Amino acid sequence: MPLEECMFCQIGAGKIKSITVYEDTKCRAILDINPANPGHVLLIPKEHHVVWQLMPDDLVSHLALVSRDISKVMLSVLGVKGVNIYMANGEAAGQKAPHFIMHIIPRQEGDEINFMWQPKKLSEDEMKVIGLKLAEGMKKFVKQEEKPVIKEEKKEEISEEELPKRMP
Secondary structure, three states: OOHHHOHHHHHHOOOOOOOEEEEOOOEEEEEOOOOOOOOOEEEEEOOOOOOHHHOOHHHHHHHHHHHHHHHHHHHHHOOOOEEEEEEOOOHHHOOOOOOOOEEEEEEOOOOOOOOOOOOOOOOHHHHHHHHHHHHHHHHHHOOOOOOOOOOOOOOOOOOHHHOOOOOO
């Protein structure tokens, strides 16, 4: 897609009207015009990138830090009880636009937004095969200090006192 045709490149460049809540040289954060909840923000890179996986590392890091800051502000000034940060990379994952978008969604108890799924039942052998494929792929694509090792983790029971306390 030519950059001139990408609506989100145009928004990032300020050529399409939006309510901007944050902007710097690399990204723009705007209010979603069809929000999941009031205050739903779209964080978009100004450069044209279709998916997270193809972005340069410095931009990935920058967007992660900006999304964290926006989340902190939402918790502080909107009085929300939580925040979801959502990315859809690829059509099969629900991506609708041909430009990477990070959704930052303020949450309240009972707001009827559902990110639930039905857990899949996999055998121990299926889990090991998938784990080994991923570990081998990581060796090829990611610089690592040590070889990844698939370990079977022993489940330990913890007491209720050790569980994280719910934030007010």
